[in-house]
Amino acid sequence: MKTPRPIPHRTSRGLRGRLRCLMQAVWDHRLYYLMLLPAFAAVLIFSYFPMYGIQIAFKDYKGSLGFAASKWVGMKHFINFFNSYNCWTLIKNTFVLSLYSFLASFPIPIILALLLNEIRGRYKNFVQTVLYAPHFISLVVLVGMISTMLSPSIGSINTMIEMLGGKKIYFMSLPSAFRHIYVWSGVWQEMGWSAVIYIAALSAVDPQLHEAAIIDGASKLQRIWHINLPTILPTVVIMFILSAGSLASVGQEKVLLLQNDLNLDVSEVISTYVYKRGVLHANYSFSTAIGLLNNLVSILFLLGANWISKKATETSLF
Numbered sequence: 001m002k003t004p005r006p007i008p009h010r011t012s013r014g015l016r017g018r019l020r021c022l023m024q025a026v027w028d029h030r031l032y033y034l035m036l037l038p039a040f041a042a043v044l045i046f047s048y049f050p051m052y053g054i055q056i057a058f059k060d061y062k063g064s065l066g067f068a069a070s071k072w073v074g075m076k077h078f079i080n081f082f083n084s085y086n087c088w089t090l091i092k093n094t095f096v097l098s099l100y101s102f103l104a105s106f107p108i109p110i111i112l113a114l115l116l117n118e119i120r121g122r123y124k125n126f127v128q129t130v131l132y133a134p135h136f137i138s139l140v141v142l143v144g145m146i147s148t149m150l151s152p153s154i155g156s157i158n159t160m161i162e163m164l165g166g167k168k169i170y171f172m173s174l175p176s177a178f179r180h181i182y183v184w185s186g187v188w189q190e191m192g193w194s195a196v197i198y199i200a201a202l203s204a205v206d207p208q209l210h211e212a213a214i215i216d217g218a219s220k221l222q223r224i225w226h227i228n229l230p231t232i233l234p235t236v237v238i239m240f241i242l243s244a245g246s247l248a249s250v251g252q253e254k255v256l257l258l259q260n261d262l263n264l265d266v267s268e269v270i271s272t273y274v275y276k277r278g279v280l281h282a283n284y285s286f287s288t289a290i291g292l293l294n295n296l297v298s299i300l301f302l303l304g305a306n307w308i309s310k311k312a313t314e315t316s317l318f
Helices: 010-028 030-058 076-083 087-105 107-118 124-136 139-149 156-163 175-194 196-202 207-215 220-244 252-258 270-280 284-313
Strands: none
Touching: 010 030, 030 076, 030 284, 076 087, 076 284, 087 107, 087 175, 087 270, 107 124, 107 175, 107 196, 107 220, 124 175, 139 175, 139 252, 175 196, 175 252, 196 220, 207 220, 220 284, 252 270, 270 284
16 A cells, blocks of 8 residues: 655745745845845834834833833823823824914925926026025024014014004914914925925826817816826825824924923923923833824824725825
């Protein structure tokens, strides 16, 4: 009686085959992967390796004990944050400022790109350069310019108000003015640079479409609406998804520079609170817990925006 031959394990063979094909593909395109290596290493070192420290959000971290030996406290810091007296004020300030900034800054670069695309002649490059330049101004310099312009003693805005018969206003101390100053100074600084990607997308528009539309009697506004705008719509959707992912986040640098004791009720946001509690007061576990919670909310916004865009326009990140 013959011993039956063993049946080969097809799953392992298939896995080895796919792995071999993958390694062959990597070797065939090794120069491209070599070019990607520095960027990959930077993301790995500065984005993924620090995730090891997230565990201190669930511990009473002490530097002398290290990550592993610090006492595990579970959700204590999250509960303390939600029970704190200023929790909902921080959340409200963050979302109001972020949403206001999003609504003001998202459509303006699209409109600006559509307008710049219609400019013809030798002055187009000059106009684009003037609009791009503010992006390269340091935040410290920008806030210094704002403070000087709005100063009640030497500011040009107050000088004009006084010339018109009004009284000088100390804008930087007004809580009601903080959000407007923050948002519209940011729009001015970034609108030209943010329009670059839309201008690049508009370069893909087929000139024959415009020629055919002109023959059919379409006006310039109709051509922008029915040709240019649909062409850049996928780019707009992708940028919308990426912007929605940052709705729960407001950078602390500019807020801290514009912040003072008089506007603290509206200017204190989650990122500045994390900075003060974590860096200035060395409460690392508590600030890590708040930062982790903020990042999780941002991920939820990103996934939600991606799902809505996929259902509505069939364009998405993934």
